[in-house]
Amino acid sequence: MTKLEQTPVRGTERGRLVFAMDATASRQFTWDQACYIQAMMFEEAGRVGGLDIQLIFFRGFRECKSTAWISSAQQLQKLMTSVQCLAGKTQIRKVLKKTLEETQKKHVNALVFVGDAMEEDVDELGHLAGQLGLHAVPCFMFHEGRDPLVENVYRQVARLSGGAYCPFDEGAAQQLRELLSAVAVFAAGGRRALTDFSKGKKGGATLLLTQLGK
Numbered sequence: 001m002t003k004l005e006q007t008p009v010r011g012t013e014r015g016r017l018v019f020a021m022d023a024t025a026s027r028q029f030t031w032d033q034a035c036y037i038q039a040m041m042f043e044e045a046g047r048v049g050g051l052d053i054q055l056i057f058f059r060g061f062r063e064c065k066s067t068a069w070i071s072s073a074q075q076l077q078k079l080m081t082s083v084q085c086l087a088g089k090t091q092i093r094k095v096l097k098k099t100l101e102e103t104q105k106k107h108v109n110a111l112v113f114v115g116d117a118m119e120e121d122v123d124e125l126g127h128l129a130g131q132l133g134l135h136a137v138p139c140f141m142f143h144e145g146r147d148p149l150v151e152n153v154y155r156q157v158a159r160l161s162g163g164a165y166c167p168f169d170e171g172a173a174q175q176l177r178e179l180l181s182a183v184a185v186f187a188a189g190g191r192r193a194l195t196d197f198s199k200g201k202k203g204g205a206t207l208l209l210t211q212l213g214k
Contacts, residue, residue: 014050015109015188016069017041018102019076020095022115023059025087030144030176034114035080037177039073041184044197048189055079056098058091066098090119096128096139096157103135109187110163111137112180116144118153125153129160138163138212140183142176145169164211166204179204186212 019038023031038053045051052071058064063086070076092113099111111132118125129139139161141154146167158165168175182205186194191212198205 014052014071015045015184016102016107017045017051017053017184017187018056018095018099018108018111019053020056020099020111020113022090022113022117023057023083023085024090024117025085026116027144028085030114030116031080031083031085033173033176034180035077037173037180038076038080040177040181042073042076044181045184045188048185048193051184051188054102056095057083058088058094059083060086060088062091063088064091064094064098090115090117092118092157093120093124093128096125096132099137100128100131100135103132103137107135108137109190110140110183111161112140112142112183113157114142114144114176115154116147116150118150122153122156126156126160129157133161137161140179140208141165142179143167158211162213164208166207168204175204179208181205182208 042051052069053076054067054069056066067079095113099108102108132139139157140163141158143151143154155165166179182194182197185197194209198209
């Protein structure tokens, strides 16, 4: 039995989720979609215990920012709508490192990353992902597009952390909505809550559940 399978459904304690996005130039359309979809995360998580989210994004020249922990959809949407995407290289390493630092202060239940590229050292990302796995912080890697090289790295990060990989198509708002909602449910209520959420569904929630902890 894996650590994730042993984790009980949380009671009154709120889940903690790091919501990380690539905000380089190619990401503007998906960023705009996520600005409005994110409310679903709080809504679904609220059914099983509540959720606090920290937003992390990178863009431009070595710019990687994180917010304070946010407890409402209105707060998160206000922050996200103030951000414009800028050309630059990926900084996934900083996202993983920041998440590791956060969970060492107080346990983070999951990391969700939404991106379409990877321009960094694969071994370093793998090492950080493995450390997150040791701290029981699964990475949910949501890949926009079909780049096989990016897919390979995202899959490795997901696997090493005990998380899951899931591709989605550009402009597939419904698909992204279901994926984000599923991770929010997991962060707020654990694996059993995600199992309940996935019942009767055939999309992303079920795909994430089948990969967790492997």
